[in-house]
Amino acid sequence: GESVGLHLPTLSVQEGDNSIINCAYSNSASDYFIWYKQESGKGPQFIIDIRSNMDKRQGQRVTVLLNKTVKHLSLQIAATQPGDSAVYFCAEGLYGNNRLAFGKGNQVVVIP
Template identity: 90%
Template sequence: GESVGLHLPTLSVQEGDNSIINCAYSNSASDYFIWYKQESGKGPQFIIDIRSNMDKRQGQRVTVLLNKTVKHLSLQIAATQPGDSAVYFCAENTIGNTPLVFGKGTRLSVIA
């Protein structure tokens, strides 16, 4: 079946460097994408979202890029901080339809 997945299960970066977390999706009907951050023992926390009519969206220190041609989504974190250490999930659905389907997750470790 179609699914959302991630290229890298773990990512280690130096504090202050930029981080890039990637996600591949295979459902061509998906038109809404969202990144969640999950700290240990906590629930998923919204970071940023993007609709399929956009290819880039920026938030505070985060940018999401969407490449519909290759069905690829990425999350860029600028000037990574120790507090960014967490597992990051991409998720997708089709607007108006549920449920939100989560990818496998990438663990980001920030080295001080």
């Protein structure tokens, strides 16, 4: 079936640098995308979402970029902090549907 995948299993980044986490999706019909952050031993937490009528959306220190042409989603974290160390999941779905498909996750390790 359709799947969502991440390019890099682990990203090590120096504290203060910017982080970029990438995600490829294969369902061209998907119109809703979400990034989640999961810290060790906790449930995933919503970070930011974007609908397909947008190509960029900004939050606090985070930016999500959507390139529908190449079916690519990315999460940028500005001035990465130790508290950003976590696994990040992308998810795709159809807005109005009940189902999301989650990617495999990407570990971000922040080096102090």
